[in-house]
Amino acid sequence: MFRKKFRFAPRWEFTAIRCSGVRDAWVHIGLQRFPDHDYWIFDFSIWPLFLIVVDRNPPT
Secondary structure, eight states, X not given: OEEXXXXXXXXXXXXXXXXXXXXXXXXXXXXXXXXXXXXXXXXXTTSTTEEEEEESSOOO
């Protein structure tokens, strides 16, 4: 799996994850909860090899 981080703003961090094998596991747009983080996970069917993860509270 490949990851690339994009720093957008002080409290927003975008991670592009290429995962060709697990796309079927991410068939919705939703909010995944993790300790101290809120990850928005987007699946784009027109770009099926990438998921975009938005971390609203990136580690400081």
